Amino acid sequence: MAKKIVVDPIPRIEGHLRIEAKLNDSNVIEDAYSSGTMWRGIEVILKGRDPRDAWAFTERICGVCTTVHALASVRCVEDALGIDIPVNARIIRNLMNATQVTQDHLVHFYHLHALDWVDVVSALKADPKQASVIAQSISAWPKSSPGYFKDLQQRLVGFVESGQLGIFSNGYWGHAAYKLPPEVNLIAVAHYLEALDFQKEIVKIHTIFGGKNPHPNYLVGGMACAIDPNKDTAINIERLSMIKKIIDDTNTFIDQVYIPDLIAIAGYYKGWLHGGGLGNYLSYGDFPETSLADFKTLLWPRGAILNKDLKTVIDVDPRDASQVTEEVSHSWYTYEKGDSKGLHPWQGETTPKYTGPKPPFEHLDTDKKYSWLKTPRWKNHPMEVGPLARVLIAYAKGDPMIKETVGLVLSKLEVGPEALFSTLGRTAARGIECKQTAGFMRHYYDQLVANIKTGDYRTFNSDRWDPATWPAECKGFGYTEAPRGSLGHWIHIKDQKIKEYQIVVPSTWNASPRDANGNSGAYEAALKGTPMINPEQPLEILRTVHSFDPCLACASHLFDMNGNEITTVKIV
């Protein structure tokens, strides 16, 4: 009989992503279902509030990419009210966004995803001298002596011996799907720790411009930071040189650690090209060089690709009611005029109606409604969003930097572009993009300094700050490309208050349940066809789901005094 694997988050009160995968007799995934087990509900909280405050609420949707919702929110309010922001504000927002993407990709690769490819316990068996030889052959990064790796190995041994593997007790160590030699595992573990240490520096840029971190300050009409090269309390020469140093260090770390690691690790896994999935890719684009409305100047281009056809990039308009829609045929919501009809977010509704089983439950009834995520579609197509989508769209449009970096990675791995349509391709695209956004940080720093030198210190346009200047009723759309993909906020303002607010987040695209036509979402499609070595330890499922960098409701984190596992695996 066919087996079913259920990967489920616990505690249920936190709520997260649940995957149910059906296996055939050879343990290959025949079908998969992705369910968000918790309601986000921020749209309801926002109703009736001052649109100028919306960013502060939406920023707290996410504990990982904190700034992206603030950015999309101020952009949608400015779009609705017709506000142009000063040049400095545009540059600072771009710099903060590039900082966010760079830091987020780095943390994702090392902290969440690396352990899907890297076996910590195998690193204990490595020869530190050999690890040093390998590390020095792939990078000029100075922390690569035999003594450095030996010390680290001894520290790891200490942790592992402090009882049952200590803090690493929850891994699938020794799983046959791990392919790296012990020395490469040791190098990767060293960089895992270095990356977590280093990433703390990158976000200091957010503290400088946003006034505080976590949850830096944004502002409708610009940015809430003053620029004055000669004042202690403003963005001055001292702060700018601090930013410059962080940017330089970040570029060095990515060039000398992240990219060489990515290529070294991928080289051992290039035979494992599962997880491609839909083959449909969408990006709203981001990093405006002029106004946001002029999307032709975006450094990350806007567009869509269908059926892996890299020869054709189709134009995208998220304001068009026939393009971006959300339906709820398999989601625990109800629409006034029928759950199967897709609604554009400006017509969107958020009425929860839970019809699933009472937790704890064995199975979701996947023929009916089975997720708290809605089902977004672009012209009725399920789409993948995120780094792979953006890199493919830029590649297809002939972006020189992306063409060159993709070409370099492919040639080092000795694979063709078709290898990009895979879990590994998604992981490689994130690294390629991280290198690109670290370059954007330099670009925006230079732009900012050049603009300040002209004597322009403006960061805020107050023309429409007073609600008395607003129209009685208006609508706006704000977008950004978050680390995980296309993010849109749609607002409807009436009588100076929020009448409706709809957010379509990247992981709703990727983790969506089926639509009324039975089409799978991106996670569901990507899991199909993947062979499992040991269904009790579904490392392959985690690998592919992690490659999308899921972002579901963060909700209220609780502190579990028993240190219980937060994810269970059951075979039923």
Add this chain to the structure above:
Amino acid sequence: MSAVNSLQESSTFPDTVHFIDGGTQGIYLLDFIESADAVIVFDALIPLNYDRRVYVYRNNELPDFIHRKMSSHQMGFSEMLGIAKLHGKMPKKIVMIGAPPKDLELNIGLSPELALLLPEAVEQARAIINTWLSE
């Protein structure tokens, strides 16, 4: 958050004591933990079936784990402690003050049951900080 705000509003501490609203953050809090000599954290606790009162845990009583998880969003505070320990940068003193929540429905603010416990949690923290400052 209510506890931090309350403590900060009535604070007479020197400016070596910092107040941080950790929000929903995970890894962004690592720097604050690793760079501090001593840390007090207010949080909601599980198991939910614990008696509803204020709990205080110190140093090694706090669990540290790197969990197998579906996304970076599941990175909790125990994981921050695990990483700080691996880095060899754990604060010398760390205290967790918390209580099991009454109500996890969508709302802003504390339930009345937890609001009753708030003054005690804040006073416990104030006493601990005063002891640290006098050492």
